[in-house]
Amino acid sequence: MGSNAGPNPYGNLLTTLSVNNVEYKYYDLTRLGIQYHKLPYSVRVLLEAGIRNCDNVQVLESDVQKILNWEQNQNDPNGVEVAFRPGRVILQDFTGVPAVVDLAAMRDAVKAMGSSYEKVNPVCPTDLVIDHSVQVDFSGSSDALEKNQALEFERNKERFMFLKWGAKAFKNMLIVPPGCGIVHQVNLEYLARVVFNNEEQLLYPDTVVGTDSHTTMINGCGVLGWGVGGIEAEAVMMGLPMSMVLPQVVGYKLSGEMSQYTTSTDVVLTITKNLRQVGVVGKFVEFFGPGVSKLSIADRATISNMCPEYGATCAFFPVDDATIQYLRQTNRGEKTTAYIEAYLKAVGLFRNYQNQNEDPVFSEVVELDLGTVTSSMSGPKRPHDRVAVVDMKKDFRECLSNKIGFKGYGIPAEKLDVTVPFVFENNEYILRHGSVLIAAITSCTNTSNPSVMLGAGLLAKKAVEVGLTVAPYVKTSLSPGSGVVTYYLRESGTIPFLTKLGFDVVGYGCMTCIGNSGPLPEPVAEAVEKGDLVCAGVLSGNRNFEGRINPHLRANYLASPLLVIAYAIAGTVNIDFETEPLGIGTNGPVFLRDIWPLRDEIQAVEQQYVIPAMFQEVYSTIQQGNTRWNQLEAPEGLLYPWDEESTYIKNPPFFDGLKPNPETVQPITDASVLLNLGDSVTTDHISPAGSIARNSPAARYLAGRGLVPKDFNSYGSRRGNDAVMARGTFANIRLVNKFLGKAAPRTIYLPTGDEMDVFDAAERYRDDSKAIIVLAGKEYGCGSSRDWAAKGPYLQGVKAVIAESYERIHRSNLVGMGILPLQYMDGQNAESLGLTGRETFSIPINDDLQAKQTLEVTTSSGLQFQTLVRIDTEVEVAYYKNGGILPFLLYKGFTCTQIIIILKEEQCC
Structure with a gap:
């Protein structure tokens, strides 16, 4: 931090660790005694960051003591404020572009002030994954992926050129090109360090904040992280410590085991509704109990991903043996895996979920028996409005006639059974309330999870084999979170069956879930408008707010990839799968239970086909980009040459008219x-x-x-x-x-x-x-x-x-x-x-x-x-x-050292 930073008052905790004949350094927090071992594991991570960064300028000794005394301080009605320095920042392009635009504008402003603009760089390591730009313009065909990616580059050429300029112009910033996958899956499978090893061979826990609320997904593999606003992320990027209120930590105890018929999606939708009712806004949630060991890292990541939907700041799963095995599976390397495991065990951050003696103190405890979870969906307008699949038909019919609200559309009785005929590709079809018009296997929530993706592939195989089909007007799509997904779907032999049902790969990115669903066919959209119909989208996403997925779809349901396919085949959400057939196959009616793959069956396929070589092949070239990206000619220089005619990239007015002083x-x-x-x-x-x-x-x-x-x-x-x-x-x-x-x-x-x-x-x-x-x-x-x-x-x-x-x-x-x-x-x-x-x-x-x-x-x-x-x-x-964070950075200095001196003088930390 420069000459202004004082000696670390906790330097006496610095010790060494030898792993495979390599000497590493780390801060041994276990020397703090019983008080440390009573802390939730997530709070231990905060404490380590405080101790490691403590210089009584940026992070005060009092900050550390506040965290150490968490058990007493967490109930302070006025909140106890502490400073926190995350290890890194992650961005996606929707929120990342404005951040890079602001940094570029800041360089211009600093130059105008006569200062050294080249010093405006991220201080904190920053990764940006371009994943939100691709849309489902084309679907249901083998060339959909190529066409969608071509359109993505055509539409976003200016943005991509700008980001490519930023990758060269700014230090300490990695940009992952488009077409590689969804930011949170790339983070989970590739970017996450779990444990940092810096140039001084100092080991410390990986922590991250990101400009996407689902950054919390990384908690599934023991990395403490959460979403922040783009504005706050910019401050962290520039070296400012985050000021946060010491959170309460809700312990969520899992016991039992999922049944053969349930998925991780069902578990997370159950937990989401449960924690919304408990009330966890502003709190950490930390999972414990013997049931956790029954969940894969992908299962845990699914639960952590939906954290914003139940309102918590983060949803943490401490590292255990399963995490270490996942790191090996995703090709993190034996040397790296060895020091990660050794360090976390040495510092008391490694869990055995079967050992209740390791359970820390929590603010409160909530429990769930995984065996009680049933097949679930959420909707029609909010992710925490869980509906059991057995109740879907009844619930949807009630929503139609309920007064307008989160569970109502106010459709009068005489219009509940309205039908609208339309012609599509020379055939006549009929739309009704509940007709499924979009069925999308999409978003980070599920496409990171081999169990539900392979489950969908196996269900598709069985459906095709009994002669079931999807109506051609249903917009079906598959947007994997990374190339690894396509790899194991292809190797397992399920891709042809998904394709047969219209679930061709349409792109690698956050598509339908973010609203990039593309247009419905005109005859379909016209029929919806003509009948003022409440038609549905079913997606394996995490967001289903009104107006988000597609302007013509008023009902949207979150579901597992398996149920996405099931409802696409049924063509309606107004169906009871227990008593009504999914469709008519070659030999007559077929019920969903006839083709549903069991959990053991799915896990056997997963163990056979999800292997480290896949991750090595996919991620070994991730930073090299693709032909379109590599052909982009980005501007040169440290200052961006703004184009006044551009409708994509514009010098923002946030620094205009600033007076010499606030x-x-x-x-x-x-x-x-x-x-x-x-x-x-x-x-x-x-x-x-x-x-x-x-x-x-x-x-x-x-x-x-x-x-x-x-x-x-x-x-x-x-x-x-x-x-x-x-x-x-x-x-x-x-x-x-x-x-x-x-x-x-x-x-x-x-x-x-x-x-x-x-x-x-x-x-x-x-x-x-x-x-x-x-x-x-x-x-x-x-x-x-x-x-x-x-x-x-x-x-x-x-x-x-x-x-x-x-x-x-x-x-x-x-x-x-x-x-x-x-x-x-x-x-x-x-x-x-x-x-x-x-x-x-x-x-x-x-x-x-x-x-x-x-x-x-x-x-x-x-x-x-x-x-x-x-x-x-x-x-x-x-x-x-100071008028906000951006003017603050200019008024107080744009390097970490300058800022922390000002903060110390103003006693703002």
Whole structure:
């Protein structure tokens, strides 16, 4: 850390370890005694990072003591703040492009200040995997993969050239080219170190934060990691320590064993619903108990992957023998595996799940017998709304007639059985409520798991052999998480049967789950619109929020890859598999139970075909890219040559107009409400990633730049262009604004009462020099860790949000962009206070701002009410007072050493 860092007060814990005649160094935390051994394993990892980085500048000795005294401090009602330095940062391209754009813009700003711009580089090792750009434009054909990848490069050439420039221009940054797989699977199979071994032969646990909420998947192999906002990730990349509140740790005890008919997907959907009910927002979850040893690393990763859906910060599985075996299976190397195992055992971070004497102290304990888990799905609108498969038909029928909500569509009785005939490829078909129109084996949640992927392959084989087929209008797709999946599906002989049912490989990346499902065939889409039908998508993903998967699908269900195929064959979710046949085969009716592969059968195939050689072959060339990537000619130089005509990459305005010193914090006076929102407004509602509607402000902007609709691409692909993203903010067609009482990306401009697009209203308020705020309910900003969900409102001029509660990552993103997050006091909300949203609001914020202080908001109606400032730590106070993280980096210095000196002077750590 340079000459300003002091000696480590815990240097006496530094010792040596000999493994295969190599001497390694490590900090022996076991010398801390019984207090250490009582800590949850996840907290032990935090403690190790604190001790190793302790210099009383960046990480204070008091930080270490707070973590060591976790058992007492975790229940502090005011929260105990500690500093944490992750070992690395991981990005995907949707969120990574804006981060690299900001770094490029920062170099320009530093140069303008007359400083050494070449020093603007990630300090923390950073990996970026390009995986979110490919769409399912083509499916159900052998050339779908090639066509989709060709379109991906055609649409994203500018973005890819920019990222290729970044790979050369910035130090300490690795970029994995497109077509290699999904970021979290590549992380699990290749990038994860599990234990770092630095140039000084110092061993320490791998820890990671990432700009995707499902970064938590890496917890499945014993790497502590979670998702953060892109803005916060940029600060970590630049060497800033994270300020975090010491979490409670919920112990989740697993016992028993899965039945022959259940999958890891069923387990995770059960756990997701369970933990949502328990309430684990802001907490760590750590798994223990004898049942864990019955789960493969891929099974554990599936459970950890869905962590954002049950609301925890992370879901940790400490390393055990199965983890070490997984590292061997994924070709990590015997030398590496040997020091990982030896170090973790020496430092007390290696678990034997059968030995209850190793169980630590937890904040609370929740239990699940794996033998009680049954076949499950989740939907139709939220990932934690689990439905047992045996109840699916009944549940779906109830959802149709239930009042509009998370489990309802409000379809009147006379329209429940409406049918719409249509012609597709010269044949007539009929659509009804519940018709399956998209069936996608997709996303990191399941495609990392050989058991469910091979299970799907075996089910497809049996289905084809008895003569079952999938209707040609159902959009079927298979997007593996890495080339390893295709490898073992091919070697096991199941690929031809998947292909026969239409599940051809369409791309390697996050596709349908992120909303890159591509369009439905026009006759199908027209039939849906004509009948106002509630048609369905079934996907092996982790997100199914309204408007995310496809604008024509109002019901979306998360399911295992096996059930994705089953529902594709059935053609409807309005079916009871227990009493109704899946379809008519060669010899008559076929029930799902007739072709369902047993768990033992799947595991036998997995043991035979998932071998280390596959991982070696796939990952040995991963950084070399492919022909299209290698042919891209990226700009040269350390400063990016911005193209003013580009509609993909644009120099952002975040550093424009900065004064030599930060301005004082000003009160928010007579602010109008831009939007009055309810509960569970997701980052997809705030900043959609999918297609750009032709009648939207973003479409008008692109059309004004000479583009035609087929070239609009998606919001996700245009995250490097602030002009598009500001116009795309609150542009989700499923956004429900109380001012309108219906789903639409529009609002009321209150001074005149005119209805208009949200962006246009924000522009009107800006022209009138009027401050604007947003009102919201519970869980504001849940869903993906999307930094544009904070950047977009900032560019629209939003000064504050008043909500009942916030999703963890989105709250920190708001602070990072200088937007004030306020929270109603317990038991209060807009309705209970009698707020209509048509009042104006005055918020007396000033330079005396304190973390978690109480502020009294005054409205034009005369109502006054108390709110809690959700700026949770002193470091966040410093960010907010400087206008956000990005201005903070410029004002306080852009190297780690400069920043930590300032933080020490301001006593912000």
